[in-house]
Amino acid sequence: MAEANIPSLIQARYGPTTSSGITHAAAAIRNSTVETLLQHRSVRHFLPDKLPEGSLEIIIAAAQSAATSSNLQTWSVVVLDDGNKDEVADLCGNQDFIRKAPLFLVFCADLDRLTKVSAQHELRGEGLEYTDMFLMASLDAALAGQNATIAAEALGLGTCYVGAARNRPLELAQLLRLPPRVIAVFGLAIGWPDPAKPTAVKPRLPQKEVLHKGTWRVDGRQADNLAEYDFTLASFNAGEKREGVPAWTHRSAERIEKVESLHGRHVLKDALQQTGFKLR
Ligand SMILES: Cc1cc2nc3c(=O)[nH]c(=O)nc-3n(C[C@H](O)[C@H](O)[C@H](O)COP(=O)(O)O)c2cc1C
Numbered sequence: 001m002a003e004a005n006i007p008s009l010i011q012a013r014y015g016p017t018t019s020s021g022i023t024h025a026a027a028a029i030r031n032s033t034v035e036t037l038l039q040h041r042s043v044r045h046f047l048p049d050k051l052p053e054g055s056l057e058i059i060i061a062a063a064q065s066a067a068t069s070s071n072l073q074t075w076s077v078v079v080l081d082d083g084n085k086d087e088v089a090d091l092c093g094n095q096d097f098i099r100k101a102p103l104f105l106v107f108c109a110d111l112d113r114l115t116k117v118s119a120q121h122e123l124r125g126e127g128l129e130y131t132d133m134f135l136m137a138s139l140d141a142a143l144a145g146q147n148a149t150i151a152a153e154a155l156g157l158g159t160c161y162v163g164a165a166r167n168r169p170l171e172l173a174q175l176l177r178l179p180p181r182v183i184a185v186f187g188l189a190i191g192w193p194d195p196a197k198p199t200a201v202k203p204r205l206p207q208k209e210v211l212h213k214g215t216w217r218v219d220g221r222q223a224d225n226l227a228e229y230d231f232t233l234a235s236f237n238a239g240e241k242r243e244g245v246p247a248w249t250h251r252s253a254e255r256i257e258k259v260e261s262l263h264g265r266h267v268l269k270d271a272l273q274q275t276g277f278k279l280r
Helices: 006-014 032-038 055-064 086-091 096-100 112-120 131-154 169-175 222-239 248-255 265-274
Strands: 075-080 103-110 158-162 182-191
Touching (some): 032 131, 055 075, 086 096, 086 103, 096 182, 131 158, 131 182
Antiparallel strands (some): 103 182, 158 182
């Protein structure tokens, strides 16, 4: 692995064939939190070893330290350890790394708590019926999940998000006994990375493609930026001995081509409405 300093980590983040464009000022910065962020990679191969005692509490405290809209804290998390992960894994795209991870967290958008708070104060809770509240709860859950991820990675653990927690939302809700107005938005597998199966840092789109200064940039360079990234990711996949992976643009277009590629998530709106999110 590249030496853990910010310029080399940024170079790795954009791939060896892309100019990171890092300035002298940025290269002079040293910060271990930023270094942790830049070294993120999803881990799907875990050792069977348990996590150190206390790590769950630290990870959840970090999750709860995330900013939360109006301090409403509209999320909750269900923790699954060895005993009860298999059925959840079945419902989450049958992904085996979920079974193998010593810890699996199911992050939920939670409007149940505020429903009860409204009742406690004999107020109507009308706001809970609107789409924005589901978005707010999902954003809160995502920020909490990302803080949990960073905390776990800072402790030397590996993580992988599981969006497949939305593939069969009603069955998962039933299995986890979620109350109305609570729905799983993603899972997070956590464990010690298996050193025999290391994961590399996956390059991202060139920064110039995602960064717009002041107003949305229309400079006619998007096609070049995307072609550059197709090349970068193809080199990365070749280095990882992944044969026959389509170019990123092709793969991404295929990922959204038809309803089947949503793996069941096309019914999410119905499932949300059935569980009490009215989405007005
Ligand atoms: C919300 C979300 C859902 C994801 N769901 C899955 C999943 O179900 N299975 C999986 O193997 N990876 C999943 N991932 C991981 C992504 O595939 C991964 O982050 C992406 O390919 C970039 O690779 P990296 O994390 O190693 O940089 C998910 C990531 C996010 C943010």
